[in-house]
């Protein structure tokens with residue numbers, strides 16, 4: 001097998017990352033693991049069909065022994081002992097990377113998944129920025145002349161990189177004419193260039209692993225790590241990975257995920273937004289019992305969401321792993337004090353619930369929110385770096401509780417439908433322009449929240465759900481009309497040029513996703529065809 005680089009638009013300094021040695025390493029990863037990735041993706045489809053038909057998922061009988069036997073994950077390295085505040089955000093442009101590293105957070109989740117549009121420039125640029133950061137040379141000059149540099153007066157955040165999920169391909173590296181595996185490209189380039197540098201800095205090659213649907217996918221990551229460490233002469237067990245529990249089948253395999261990666265595992269994270277998306281996707285044909293109320297009505301205190309987070313803390317702490325909280329998506333405003341105060345209050349309440357439940361730290365999407373999260377966890381943890389020793393043996397969670405999505409109070413409304421279509425359109429357009437995260441109506445929107453938006457619309461059509469505020473059922477005609485109206489609204493807001501470049505294609509894409517008979521697994525799959 002050979003790996004061929006198809007790079008029609010040369011990227012500045014790409015040759016520093018796409019070296020023959022780095023590409024040979026990525027090729028070796030593909031040789032050993034790409035076929036297994038393909039098999040696991042095929043298995044996802046079969047499992048989803050079954051769940052959609054039966055409306056049922058359960059803990060796996062075949063892995064009972066794993067759940068009932070005694071084992072622990074590897075101890076956390078010093079750099080990951082204290083994760084009370086984690087900033088998230090893309091590693092491109094360099095300004096964002098510098099702001100995140102300087103933010104005062106303990107950890108920065110450098111994102112090549114939900115918050116990144118995987119243009120080739122962003123993929124290569126992310127690894128380049130992360131390498132410059134590890135070398136201490138990352139800098140940036142804004143158009144207005146403002147200079148950005150890494151701070152030297154306080155510690156920088158420890159970097160935990162999140163590669164793309166297993167579902168995404170990479171069009172710029174072909175293996176025997178077939179597209180590469182995005183996750184192997186991101187991990188491979190990062191590990192090749194940064195593993196040693198990070199270790200020299202007292203940190204290490206640390207990763208967040210997104211969107212897994214089965215412990216067998218974690219086993220694949222473990223094999224990738226074992227091979228990568230041996231190939232580059234890095235000691236076995238040096239890598240640490242935090243797995244996102246952000247799909248509904250993964251909620252039934254938390255123990256198994258940790259077990260598969262136990263020599264490399266650092267913890268689990270409650271990725272609430274993709275989790276909701278996954279519930280819609282899995283139970284798309286399972287009838288009205290699985291119709292989620294308006295996105296804005298679903299809170300983390302809804303019983304089915306609480307069951308999920310409580311089980312996550314219990315599982316992690318029983319196994320010596322970190323339980324990491326998720327993203328309250330409200331964004332502060334430096335211009336509007338009222339918006340700012342509301343955002344701070346909401347984030348504080350979210351983090352207080354998490355810290356009280358036993359989480360060891362949590363995520364924020366914006367640097368101004370770092371002190372809020374820090375204060376809440378400081379109050380709970382005091383001098384301790386984490387609360388992994390706090391067992392939650394009091395928690396008992398059943399399959400029924402995890403699947404009881406109607407336990408959320410709220411309703412489906414035309415306002416909610418309209419908002420979903422606006423967000424899906426606006427986000428997809430921004431994504432197509434090469435940016436993976438954006439603030440809309442004071443909320444952070446990224447690939448996960450946009451997936452919920454478009455998937456909810458599809459689900460309402462499929463169930464002909466009657467809207468609470470208008471009394472009408474959701475039909476394709478209604479959705480087409482509202483989509484046109486929201487598209488026109490955006491045309492007025494962004495102007496003709498931007499509309500033609502990104503919003504018109506986004507409209508076509510969102511219309512296909514919402515109106516098609518078949519549910520499309522990820523919006524980023526057809527969207528990628530337009531940027532590849």
Ligand SMILES: CC(=O)SCCNC(=O)CCNC(=O)[C@H](O)C(C)(C)COP(=O)(O)OP(=O)(O)OC[C@H]1O[C@@H](n2cnc3c(N)ncnc32)[C@H](O)[C@@H]1OP(=O)(O)O
Nearest residue numbers: 088089096099100114115273327365366437438439444448
């Ligand atoms: C579901 C999930 O997976 S959640 C995790 C994935 N999602 C994310 O990580 C989203 C992260 N957040 C973001 O990308 C941003 O906060 C956005 C796009 C939502 C809003 O960003 P902006 O519109 O730039 O916000 P705003 O204008 O208030 O920013 C103020 C400053 O903070 C910086 N900033 C804001 N968010 C971030 C961030 N996440 N990382 C680094 N810097 C940031 C901005 O660059 C800006 O810097 P400047 O003053 O030097 O120009």
Ligand SMILES: O=CC(=O)O
Nearest residue numbers: 271272273274448
């Ligand atoms: O990745 C996090 C999520 O909520 O999705």
Ligand SMILES: [Mg+2]
Nearest residue numbers: 114271274448
């Ligand atoms: Mg996610």
